[in-house]
Amino acid sequence: MKSALCRKLGIEFPLFAFSHCRDVVAAVSNAGGFGVLGAVAHTAESLEIDLKWIDEHVNGKPYGIDLLIPNKMEDKEGGLTAADLEARVPPEHRRHVASLLAQHGIDTADLWSAGQGGHDYTDNMREGGAARLLDVAFSHPIRLFVNALGVPPPSIMKRARDKDILVGALTGAKEHAVKHAKAGVDILVVAGTEAGGHCGEVSTMVLVPEVLQAIEDYKDIHVLAAGGIATGRQMAACMAMGADGAWTASVWLTTAEAETTPTVKKKMLAATSRDTVRSRSRTGKPTRQLKSAWTDGWHGESAPDPLPMPLQGLISRPALAKIDKLAASGHEGAQRLATYYVGQAVGLMNTEQSARSVVYDFMKDYADAAQRLAGTLET
Amino acid sequence: MKSALCRKLGIEFPLFAFSHCRDVVAAVSNAGGFGVLGAVAHTAESLEIDLKWIDEHVNGKPYGIDLLIPNKMEDKEGGLTAADLEARVPPEHRRHVASLLAQHGIDTADLWSAGQGGHDYTDNMREGGAARLLDVAFSHPIRLFVNALGVPPPSIMKRARDKDILVGALTGAKEHAVKHAKAGVDILVVAGTEAGGHCGEVSTMVLVPEVLQAIEDYKDIHVLAAGGIATGRQMAACMAMGADGAWTASVWLTTAEAETTPTVKKKMLAATSRDTVRSRSRTGKPTRQLKSAWTDGWHGESAPDPLPMPLQGLISRPALAKIDKLAASGHEGAQRLATYYVGQAVGLMNTEQSARSVVYDFMKDYADAAQRLAGTLET
Known part of the structure; x- marks a missing residue:
């Protein structure tokens, strides 16, 4: 696909796959999409092992990582130990x-x-723990660092820029999106209420055009639509609204490779x-x-x-x-x-497939949808 | 636009506008869309007045009406009078x-x-009251009757068929959509949780492809996407997913004509x-x-x-x-x-315009979106 974002990242198809499973990350990047390793629950040691494994399996194809780092590192719990926190549970x-x-x-x-x-990965969401993970991540050829808690702290933004790594941030509300754009993130992941995991209240169908309108003055920022997307036709829908690609997570949970x-x-x-x-x-x-x-x-x-x-x-x-x-x-x-995070797209996830085959299905379904829509313009 | 639904209804653009305001209904039909008068709060007399007015203002262009009629007319409240009901309020x-x-x-x-x-229009949601409204409606050249409470009772389905009037039903869940399809409705309005008024829990982005998949064996049924749609790019998004058109309501509430x-x-x-x-x-x-x-x-x-x-x-x-x-x-x-029914699309409704100008904006925005998407297929 010809798009500024695809060129920037060196990918064929702007389908971003968030997964905790390195096999999914590598399979998606290999198939022409962009795998993003969810690393918040990693230790520095396990992250080193997984990124090394990915490097060995993606043949130079680009991939990224995702963490949860609060913008302000003030750390509400101060110097509380795990035991202090445990004592606060009624x-x-x-x-x-x-x-x-x-x-x-x-x-x-x-x-x-x-x-x-x-x-216990609470420490990964504080400055010290996050910095240890980032030290590991930045020693590998990652192309994108996404922060699931909005704009990462300036120090981390700078480290990423120095290495020519794009910075992404998740958002579920227009007001936050504008703040993120001002702070200079490269990629905004705009997630609707139908998304699995942490989510806001506004649906993808409304939030994507609302955010695009609110940040139209920020020309260099790329918007990925997220929330509910498990098929190529939905990805096409979001791109018809003006998104530059799709960020997906739930759909990989039922792949053969998933954890x-x-x-x-x-x-x-x-x-x-x-x-x-x-x-x-x-x-x-x-x-x-x-x-x-x-x-x-x-x-x-x-x-x-x-x-x-x-x-x-x-x-x-x-x-x-x-x-x-x-x-x-x-x-x-x-x-x-038993339960796990999953979005409403779970209703569209009906067969177990390999991650590679999911990417290929997306590509075909996307092209069919774009052609179907173009066909309605014929007179 | 070339589509089976447009041909069937004799319209140019499959944008359906639900409104309680006859001016909006007529303006949308005149501009090439399809106006639907929300008539549940009408009396037989006021409905006659409004439909006569619409007939005089649409130059033969097609329009429809919308009511709330339970499929089973068993009427849980039996023969309860208004006073009986009042007495039940704690x-x-x-x-x-x-x-x-x-x-x-x-x-x-x-x-x-x-x-x-x-x-008090509670009676309009029972068999007798609804029948009086339908007697009025069927004496006018309506082209579509939509029931906001699912499939209308068989007697009403038959009356509509005899007059070559299409029957539509609203649904917010896959299971209901399948029942409606089996019952033989012509048009399914699939409404996501972001819709104004009565709504389910599943978002438009997920519900539309989920329903389309569930009813793919019913070839003659048309699906309109609803919930959150206030722009042509969102309409294009829904049609990229396979919908035959868009059903909108909130967006008309801030038009100059609205009530x-x-x-x-x-x-x-x-x-x-x-x-x-x-x-x-x-x-x-x-x-x-x-x-x-x-x-x-x-x-x-x-x-x-x-x-x-x-x-x-x-x-x-x-x-x-x-x-x-x-x-x-x-x-x-x-x-x-002060409050009123409205969907999350309210975030996209930022200027007061005429209903006609909203239709034209939809058409242009739709075409731009379809072209944008087609452009991504170029290599």
Whole structure:
């Protein structure tokens, strides 16, 4: 495709694939799209291993990474230790989680033992932890660094620029988009409410043209549409509205390569678009995820209000890790509780395919859609 | 535009405009689109007057009407009179409404006097009342009858067919769309959660391709995308995804012809896409509307849960009628409370224009979008 963004990044097709799975990242870049490794849950060591692996598998094709770095590094929790944070979790919330799991036949005796939640990556969202990950990332030939919490701090912007790495930022509201544009990001990922994970309230269909209108004076910025996109025709729809490409995430979760657990993958393949919920039950901020006994358990009359970020994560992570482990061993209660971030596009994800084949389907479907639309202009 | 739907209806451009205002309906049909009169709040007499006026102003151009008729005429409220229904409204809810208005400086002494809510059109949503409106409608050259509550009852379907009138139905979920297709509707209006008025949870970007996939075996059915569409580029986006046209409503509310009150029109022109809320506070079912002190008043901690339909309407109608009247006379509290149905597209509605000029803008913007997209295919 002939486009300024494709030229800038050296890609054929402006389909951006966010994934925690290095196999997906490499497969998408190899197929002509642009893979972006979600690295917030990595350690510096595991990131080095994954980026090295990607370098060895993309034959020089471009790829990027995605982190969550607050613009202001003031760090509300100050110098609080993990133990300080743990102490702030009300007993009522721990009881609610334990009772929810117990209702579904899960033994919760060791629920709060250390290590149940896996690696705690809260530190990656602070300046020090993020800098360690960036040191690793910047030692590899990444072409794009995306910050899922808006504009990254100026120091990081500068480091990226010095290495000719493009900087992207996620946004779910027009007002934020304008701030990001002023701060000089290269790529704005404009995500509608139908997106999986953290999401705002405005739909992709409205937010994309609204943001494009608001930032029309910033000529060098590229807009990627996100939220709900799992097919080439939707990507074409967004580009008809003026976006420069599509940012996708959910659609890769049901690919053969994905890290998604078998239980959750099966649920996703069966789900309709109405089987997601925007809920604070996972991180403390609204995230869209698959409806399950876990999310239902936070929306009933007797459920406590979820805790603010990062406290809700301290109780959801160990519980969901335990649920995933038991679900994998066939535990039916755990299978009912199992959930993961996913957008409403889950209703369009009905077959397991390789990531490469998803990219090729996108390309064909995109071309068909563009031709269908052009056909309506014939008189 | 060359399309089966345009041929069938004898129109140039498949832009459908739902409006309660006959001037908008006629202007859109005259400009090459298709106007649809929202008639649920009409009496048989006022409908006769409006349709006669439209006939005199459209020069034979096609138009349609929209009603709300339940498929099953069993009528949950049985033979309940208006007084029976009034008696079912809990005193707590009346107190809440009166207190909300009083907080904003409105004298509520005559709030519940008869006639405050204007004409009560609940009867239009039952078989008898709807039949009277249809008798009027079918005596005019309408080309389309749309039912906003899904498939109309078989008796009405037959009456429409006998007169070669197309039948349309609104839907906000894939499962319902399949039922409507099986029941034989000609046009499915697939409305995303960003739509004004009654709306589901799934976004237009996801719902349109999901429904198209689900009904692909029904070759004769036409799909109109709805929800969030206020520009030609969004219409093009939906048609790139495979829709046959766009169904719009909010965008007409800020036209020069619209019946919208000056207070609400001014609020709409200033609003961003985040200034709407999906709330049960107006009809008892979730409807998207402009955020205001009224909607806020139903979402606070101390607010009672809104009543089910049709009871909530019995308390919201008189209150909102009073608010609109006072707002028009400059009452500041009433102006804060004033609200109306509108979709997230309100963020794209920034200037007051004539309905005709909106249609022409759509046409130009549509063509530009289709060409932009076709341009990406060039190598």
